[in-house]
Amino acid sequence: MKRLVIAAALLLAVLGATAFHSQYLTKLTDGYCEQLKQAAVLADQDNWPRALELTEQTLAAWERHDFYLHTLLRHVDIDNIRLTFHEVVEYLRLAEPDQYTAANARLITQLALLAEAERLDLKNVL
Amino acid sequence: MAIAFIRTVILYILIIAGVRLMGKRQVGELEPSELVVSLLIADLAAVPMQDFGIPLLTGVIPIFTLLALTMILSVLTMKSTRLRVLLCGKPSIVVRDGKPDQREMRRNRFTVDELLEELRMNGYTDLTQIKYAILETNGKLSVLPYADQVPPTSRQMGVRTKDPGLPRVIISDGLLLKENLTAAGYDDQWLTRQLRRHHVHSPAHVFLMTVDELGNVYLVDGDTKEAKG
Numbered sequence: 001m002k003r004l005v006i007a008a009a010l011l012l013a014v015l016g017a018t019a020f021h022s023q024y025l026t027k028l029t030d031g032y033c034e035q036l037k038q039a040a041v042l043a044d045q046d047n048w049p050r051a052l053e054l055t056e057q058t059l060a061a062w063e064r065h066d067f068y069l070h071t072l073l074r075h076v077d078i079d080n081i082r083l084t085f086h087e088v089v090e091y092l093r094l095a096e097p098d099q100y101t102a103a104n105a106r107l108i109t110q111l112a113l114l115a116e117a118e119r120l121d122l123k124n125v126l
Numbered sequence: 127m128a129i130a131f132i133r134t135v136i137l138y139i140l141i142i143a144g145v146r147l148m149g150k151r152q153v154g155e156l157e158p159s160e161l162v163v164s165l166l167i168a169d170l171a172a173v174p175m176q177d178f179g180i181p182l183l184t185g186v187i188p189i190f191t192l193l194a195l196t197m198i199l200s201v202l203t204m205k206s207t208r209l210r211v212l213l214c215g216k217p218s219i220v221v222r223d224g225k226p227d228q229r230e231m232r233r234n235r236f237t238v239d240e241l242l243e244e245l246r247m248n249g250y251t252d253l254t255q256i257k258y259a260i261l262e263t264n265g266k267l268s269v270l271p272y273a274d275q276v277p278p279t280s281r282q283m284g285v286r287t288k289d290p291g292l293p294r295v296i297i298s299d300g301l302l303l304k305e306n307l308t309a310a311g312y313d314d315q316w317l318t319r320q321l322r323r324h325h326v327h328s329p330a331h332v333f334l335m336t337v338d339e340l341g342n343v344y345l346v347d348g349d350t351k352e353a354k355g
Contacts, residue, residue, distance in 0.1 A: 007197035018128035120128040
């Protein structure tokens, strides 16, 4: 009976931890996407310094979660997002509206897809 | 990660069902759930080991899930006969009173050649010697011959025999195992006497030496020349 309880507890703990990870990642990426969208609005208003500041803050927040992201997600996905982040920052520094808009949209999509791939739904399970 | 967990549970159940459908002959010496775990764990462990781009947890979570599921199933099968039959199957009598049960053999996809091979491996060449042959859930065949085909035991023949007990290894490949020598109740002097008796000068020249509970010594010297005393 003790073995059964331990095994069931382990299963529940794994399920709980993975479900929490899925929720947390969605919340995290939703927050980043929101900030990146705000930066895009600022860039549209020609407020490039503020847009750059906001994007750099988002990048810093992303990098603070580097350990968590690398231990739970495919490294190639994380590296691609980081690469796009730096690309967006550079376009902001150069104040290149077209290039920035395209790169920022790509970054937002990459972040959304990252969370979507971890979401516990039938589409992903199958 | 949650996807990995759910997928592991689904695939585990599916593979167990697949192994059960394959029948007893494919299982070997493991129960279906044990076979599935041994098939999957090696593969799960190998992927993050080779691909550094995949987090270690991608392998660890399914492995923990499988181990927990196996533990749950093993406890539940101990408690429930129905579940045990469902997961492990039940033994099938494939030979009854010297005659193969064709229906049961077909059900287990057990061919005549396989039956005869298993019987030969058990030391029987003639089906008429067999009262029952039972295909166990682990895929092994248990053979129960007719009473008149069983070699008589010393008790049945009224012969008194002494039980020599478990032989202890005293020297293994030239190495003296002092603990075993003491545990067997002997000392260095006894060992020297035994070696001299077998014309060996030192334990280093002995390949194997054992002594049983009756004091019978078995000794093979380093030149693989055998001696018994």
